[in-house]
Amino acid sequence: MDLQRPRGTQDILPAETPIWHRVEGAAHRVAQSYGYREIRTPVFEHAEVFRHGVGDATDIVEKEMYEFEDRGGRTLVLRPESTAAVARALQQASLLSEPPVRVYYIQSHFRYERPQSGRLRQHTQFGVEAWGVPGPLADAEVIALAGSFLSELGLTGLVVRLNSLGCDVCRPRYREALVTFLQSHRDELCGDCQRRIERNPLRVLDCKVPSCQAVVRQGPKPLEYLCADCQQHLIGVETALSALGITFARDGSLVRGLDYYSRTVFEIGYEKLGAQSTVCGGGRYDGLLQSLGGKPQPAVGFGLGLERLLLTLEAEGLLPPAEATIDAFVAYLGPELGPEAMRIANLLRSAGHRIEMEALGRSLKAQLRRAQKLSATYTVILGPQEFARGVAVLRNMETSAQAEVPIQDLPRLIEH
Ligand SMILES: [Zn+2]
Ligand SMILES: [Zn+2]
Structure with missing residues (x-):
């Protein structure tokens, strides 16, 4: 017998599970201390949940979903992320009629990506979501929760990078300026980005190809186009973070790889690790539920990859020593x-x-x-x-x- 686990997956062996218990235990404790309650959704969903929720033109939906037809002829996908699935679940259970709804999850996600360090085809994410709260304090709350979780595990020197992508009012103006700018630099962009200009120009901001990044750096920034409400929202988030003593910096070029974000997007970085330092990312997605066919419903949250976090903890010597397994x-x-x-x-x-x-x-x-x-x-x-x-x-x-x-x-x- 020469059976191997599938590429991009891992076995968590008995010697490693205590570390998972510790990290998951901290996630449960900290989320609950902020009044968040755990939710679990199915491992597979109808493909539409992510096509509509995450967005047709995203890498996840275009290239990375494990999609299959079941024996009944339904098109199903292994959950590539949880936010759209959680939105579907809350909507189906009619829980959003009594906001706020604060939930968290620790779930596996499946993406057909090129496996690399800390990035697996099946990975585990800890995420929290505050539904039904439009004001900036909710944004600050989820950022603070992520910070509490990371510092409970011993990570210090965390920096929050913050940006606003605007709203339905101001984003079209920004988008228009961006498209005009990108069209004038079409030749300098990679093939993917050339296609994205009309379909999904915001994704160009996220491209990892250096020549694309060089173009983007000179381009218009969402911050320059924010309407008064969006500006006020951003300032509200910053004021609350300051009151909480959380270090943050505006980063006008920060975008997130999913379509559903509006207004706040943020990443929490671990300074010592340099460019690869992002351990947590999130933002506001007020339009997500509507894209799934529900009523508009404000929401904000984050996702935090646990495999990557474990690598960081290991690099910092923050993994607990092996303890006695039996008394x-x-x-x-x-x-x-x-x-x-x-x-x-x-x-x-x-x-x-x-x-x-x-x-x-x-x-x-x-x-x-x-x-x-x-x-x-x-x-x-x-x-x-x-x-x-x-x-x-x-x-x-x-x-x-x-x-x-x-x-x-x-x-x-x-x-x-
Ligand atoms: Zn706006
Ligand atoms: Zn590109």
Whole structure:
């Protein structure tokens, strides 16, 4: 057998899951401390959710979706992002009739991208969304939440880059100026961007091709075209961030790769990592629900890729040291004691201890080696003579000190 996992996926092995538990635990804790509640959506959705929600002319929808026909002839896709799916779910459950709705998710996303460090075809994102809140405090709230999460994991020196993409009133004017500008520089743009000029000019701002970036740098910026309301909104976000003591900077060339953003877009960067420093991105998407056929509904949120975050934590030495996986190993001598060993192991589990017991009936020496390997804090040794007297040997694996103790005292004597 020579089976390999698919390209762009990863196995998270038992030695690695404690790190995931820690990061996901922090996400749950911090999101809930801001009043956000978890939502989970299906792994696959009707393709329209993302075609309409994310936008037909985006890379995600054009090139990266895992799209398939099921046996009933429906066109389904593996969820490439969660915001459009969450919008679909909230709309379907009629939850948006009573705003605000604050939700968060920790979900897998699937994109057919070229695999690279920290960017997988199946990746995990922690995201939060505040629905039904039009004012700038909501934008500041999700940014603050992301900041709290990252600093809880030990990341400091975070910088928020902030931009506004305008609204339905002012964006058309900007778009027009941008199209005129790009048309006059058509020859300098890559093939993709030449096609984007008419279809989706904002995406040119996001192109990674250096010659395109050089063109964009000289072009018009959304900030120069903001209407009074959008300007006020941006200032409102900045005022709130200042009050919270969050470091931020305006970045007029910041755009996000999805169609649905309006007004605020932001990224949180980790200075020390340089150009690849973005660990979190988000913004406002007031028009998303409408593009899915619902009523207009303001919303703002962020998404944060956890695989990439783990690489950052690892690079910074912020991953926790391996801790003891079990509190006690139950060893026993002679097959007839097996059922009693099982009963005692369960007694200890009921008292809240993490217990593994000998499974192969090996020699005491081999059993102690196993306990050592598991980093057990204690080993309980059951022998026939001791058992007949109602006692067991309790061995402290760190000090090797051991003593006979009454079996009924074991739950109390074993400490985490
Ligand atoms: Zn505007
Ligand atoms: Zn380009």
